[in-house]
Amino acid sequence: GVKESHQTTIFRIIAAILHLGNLEIQAERDGDSCSVPSEDEHLNNFCGLLGLEHGQMQHWLCHRK
Secondary structure (H helix, E strand, O other): OOOHHHHHHHHHHHHHHHHHHOOOOEEOOOOOOEEOOOOOHHHHHHHHHHOOOHHHHHHHOOOOO
């Protein structure tokens, strides 16, 4: 009973969440900061599915505000 366009959107969001769960966030040496490799395929897929800017997402996953 769900329209095909809504199904596509739902599948896109679910796929993005699953990719975000596979993202490897690496702790820095001081333990208080972290980084995400820019070549991480899961981050690329996550941003592509949701139409987000890669650099901004990489930054805000590692900085609290």
